[in-house]
Amino acid sequence: MIVDGEATARERRRLRLYVRGAVQGVGFRPYVYGLATRYRLGGFVANDPHGVVIEIEGDRAADFVTALPLEKPPLARIDKISVQPIGAVASAEFCIRPSEQGRVSTRIVADAATCPQCLDELFDPNSRFHLYPFINCTHCGPRYTIAERLPYDRSTTAMKRFAMCAACAAEYADPASRRFHAEAIACPQCGPRLSHGMSEIAAVLAAGRIVAIKGLGGYQLLCDARDDDVVRRLRQSKQRDQKPFAVMVGSRDAVDEIAEGEATELALLESTPRPIVLMKSRQSLASTIAPDLSRIGVMLPVAPLHHLLFQALALAYPRPDGSRWVIVATSANPGGEPLVIDNDEAERRLAGIADLIVTHDRDIITRADDSVVSVVAGHAQFIRRARGYVPDPIRLPRPVPSVLAVGGALKTTVTLTRDNEAFVSQHIGDLDTAEGIRFFEETIDHLIATLDVAPIVVAHDLHPNMASTRFAEASGRSLSVQHHHAHAASVMAEHGIDRPAIALVLDGFGYGDDGGNWGGELLLCEGARFRRIGHLTPLKMPGGDRAAREPWRMAASVLQALGCSEEIQRRFAEQPQAARVGALLERSDLPTTTSAGRLFDAAAGLLGVSMRQSYEGEAAMKLEARVRRTRVVDGGWTLAQGVLSLLPLFERLLADATDAYEGAELFHGTLAAACVDWIERAARQTGHTTVVLSGGCFLNAVLGEEVLRGCRSVGLDALLTRQVPPNDGGLSLGQAWIAAQKVTEQGFEGNA
Template identity: 75%
Template sequence: MSEAIAGEGTRLRVRVSGAVQGVGFRPYVYGLAARYGLAGFVANDPGGVIIEVEGHGTSEFLAALPLETPILARIDHISVQEIGALGARDFSIRRSEQGRSSTRIVADAATCQYCLDELFDPTSRYYLYPFINCSHCGPRYTIAEQLPYDRRNTAMKVFAMCAACAAEYADPASRRFHAEAIACPICGPRLSHGIADIAAAIAGGQIVAIKGVGGYQLLCDAADHDAVRRLRKRKQRDQKPFAVMLGSIEQANEIAETNAAELALLESVARPIVLLRSRNNLAPAIAPGLSRVGVMLPVVPLHHLIFHALGSIGARPAGGGPVVGSGGPVVVTTSANLGGEPLPIDNGEALRRLAGIADLIVTHDRDILTRADDSVVSVVAGRCQFIRRARGYVPEPIRLARSVPPLLAVGGALKSTVTVTRGNEAFVSQHIGDLDTAEGIRFFEETVHHLTSTLDVRPVVMAHDLHPDMASTRFAEASGCALIAVQHHHAHAAAVIAEHGLTAPTLALLLDGYGYGCDGGNWGGELLLCEGARFRRIGHLKPLQMPGGDRAARELWRMASAILQMLGRGHEIARRFASQPQAEQLRALLERPCGTTTTSAGRLFDAAAALLGVATLQSYEGEAAMKLEAHVRQTAVLEAGWMIDGGVLSFRPLFARLIASDIGATEGAELFHGTFAAACVDWVVRSAQTTGVTTVVLSGGCFLNAVLADEIQRGCIAAGLTPLLPRQVPPHDGGLSLGQAWIAALQTAEQPQALEGTA
């Protein structure tokens, strides 16, 4: 912030950029001006907020401005210019100025305590109203059409304010002064069903669909085992875990082991789903075979009202299990979509798509303009790690080390996101999902349009994955933009480099499931040296046969069979996997030297899970690795359990031990995790000694494994290295688009002629 000292004859023009629209910033400025007896005005403009003040207290005003901001506000920059005084005598809030926008919308925020107090206060005009909100909370990104963030540019424009709401909206002393989503029972949105009916349906064992902030959710009683099983069957979700919602933070310690960082995430304004270590007192069908359960607290007033009503019902339905602990009911809360489909947001669409899943479908008449699923996080190596970054966090930007051209990066094919750059900010979209259905591709295209139009960005370059047959790659090729292809694991590394602002050469350990290699091969366990926009592959896992190609990622016994063949024990395949009709033929396939091979770390986890009897098939990505991790309490290391030759890391000795008849699932899982982590640290340390580079970024889907991430990070630190994990995007393919954008930015800086004729 530039300094300015003004007297009575000077007026200051102050510009504030950042997340300063739709968060109560203008009334905050109004209050500060009143405190210091200043005249002038405040208004939203395309760059953020513009303020003009004059009077004796301008210096005090400037000093206080960044110190007492509203809870959702984020100031990036304050600039100050002295101009001539106008002799103004009062201070006002002016209508927003139009123009090309360089500000942003903040993320949706959970109901604040002030609104909760009013929600349950019988004397309040908002008593039991499910759409109560104020400047500190409520929907933002999901109801916004464009900037500036004013009511006329949101889904609320169709609701004319009643006299009482209009008075609060215009009152600088009110918490709802210029709160764009303000509404009340007289003039605001309405539910299709009463709260009592919703609660009765849940308590009665029914499955209920409700319209949440960013899309529809499915709810049922977590203690009703039959209801949970029916939900699985109807949603076609045999094994993938469900999250649960609790009415209060006190219940979290009753169903899971928690620490301070996890509790803070549960109570944060983003209200994500937080993965916690389960105490195993929930129905087994909620998270089958896993040690962690996803837990969340109520996000919107409707959630609070449902729990309040459930608490008053008292008796449990016949056949239902007990309420967990003494804190009240526990409710399964999951996205209201079939596997692979986008979240429904339209009322008509929800009624059609959910008719065969939900017993009761609860709609309302406030439109959702942008889909945003619940965010999912965990605490890894002491800090928050994203598993799914969406509602509550998007569209918060990631600050880059330099300003870059306007770019669009379109990500990969799984767990897709897109990234748009503007100046020195990268805006990573909400989780889109897999691009293997027409609906998924439409959602992807919707997201590209919404993010670029909302941010008012016209990309001059488009970055995409090196794989030639991804839907995102085909979208980029059809765009007419200048294109930059980025190798999959280079993008994983670059995402971490970008968010940490690294500029020096960096080692990158990438432990992943699959990525299209520069040689057209199946990469997935890579050690790279990254320098600027380029990388060099300095190591990889020893290639292993992948019999059946992509089928081996679902039928894990195939990868286990490849291990047996590698160890010269292919004759054991038919006996070990006698339940698999193709086991005998697979041995013959493995004896041919021309089959598909992979360097994937993820496939080694699959093989270990199958060899140890944890899982031979998987119904969702990462299932076997998560179930293997669930067996780990204390890791162990097999001495000489790995070999490194010419940068190639082999786990042949480790797998020779894992196939022994005297090793059980728990001992094997602990030995596998500990040895795998120790080998990776050894691998990285040797490369650091060779290259002289001591900073190492850690990414790829395998780093969702908390045991592996913790062990590798600790080992690197103990060896004198600086390990860095992704913190602002997930380590899996949800972070690819950020890395693609950063590599594209570096390449265009090196070759500015690539931009010629594209603007």
């Protein structure tokens, strides 16, 4: 935070302050009012298009300036305070003025979980908010998901249709109230209402049925997480065969019944954004929650209605064994489509899944899934960044031109830059349906409107057949960015790296500069340019894209590469296509890949962990779940002219007939050690010691921690992405950073 001008503040009687940052919708104006009243100052405070403007007049103006950043509301973030003297006007009173209009350069803060004060009132029989599922104040509640545009006032949110009752209006106008100018203030007399009571919702869940309920960022599907039958039914209805479900518990104490949480994980669980946190499972829930995985996604209640639901279940339906209620809480998006947010749409699309659909009459303006995080090397790492974190910006190393970046095809996000900030959207998802593309376009429109900027270029992936690429090219202002370069740049952007860096990018697939299937790449990145200095040894992909869905095919490819083609049909006798694949692999015209993701698939196939994948990354996740400690195969890799081969490792796995657990440990340990060797040699050759690690494979905590530790042990400055996911969810940030540098360095003439 920067404060300009306070050195001479004591000499001035009237000061004008401009406060920039996340200062709208967080109780900042009432905070300023209270502070000015304390110091007996005259003047005013108002939202303006850039943040908040304050004028103060009185003997203790300097004390006010000093205190302003120190006692700010919990959700506020101050980036800069500018102070300038102006002529005195002899005002004795201090007031809150209406917001100023104009071009917007401030921002909305993310939605926040129910604060402790509101929670106390929720269960206080003497409170007028007693058991009201939409209680909120300036410290908590919906923000981004209900905001239409800035400045953030009630008239520009989904709350504009609800006229405040006399009691709410009085609190809204009372400087002593926690709801002073709380734009989403509401109570049972004047605010939104649920379509069903908590007792009815609890009864349906207790009967082993499924409930769809409207949350902060969209509808969720809920059911009893200890009931295998209802979880199986939910999987069947949602067409979600094996992909893990997240669960919600009512309190921090209940977490210990189902998971082993480290301090960092528990702190994330209780943080204001309330993400889903991956923790080691105690395997005490239905076996169908997270099949064959060692970790489970856990979250605490986010909104008041969640707290009320757990209370209703505990009071009316206590469990005979004394255990606490745990419920599946998963996004209501059938068939991989975008999250449902509209009431009519919910009735239409969720009727075949849920036994009860619970609506309310407060609109969701912007849909946002629950965020998902894990802890890698002691720090939070995003798997999915959405509710609770978006639209908080990522600070860039320097101001850049306004650029829109549209990500890839899977796990899509978009990024818009403004000055020295990058605004990465909430998780959009895959762009393989009309609904997904529509959500993608809605997100772009809303982000541009909210930030009030006009991007001069639209950055996109190099792959020509993505929906995001077609969108960018249709703008007439498109600029392509190679996939793995963008992965690397996402780490460089968030860490403010303006020097050359070696990048190890390990992921599933990215379109290469040569049109090939890249995915295990060592790059040298400098500014807006990169050079490929290494890659994994290419492996054949029998069946093309089918090889990514059926790990046994990549295992067969490894067998053929080792000269063991005769093993394919014997080892995979249960696969009807085994003989055909064996013959196919003898051809020289098969597509090849350098993908690290396909190496994980090959290992999972050889070890019998996964033959077919029902969701992306399934084989790798199940392989990781079998690691108790890593081990390294001596001589388990070769490295020649920048090409890294793990075939010696696979040869060892075949020769020793290891079980899945030992094999998983050898695979992870050897791959990590090989990567460190690869990076260290490149560092010696190039003279560069900064290393960035990115790509979807770094969602694997074992791999991430081992490579990070190994690099640092040999004196390299290694960094993982922390503010965006390492998978394609972070791609748009890297695209934006590269495109902005290209525009700055070279100018832009369109369709580069």
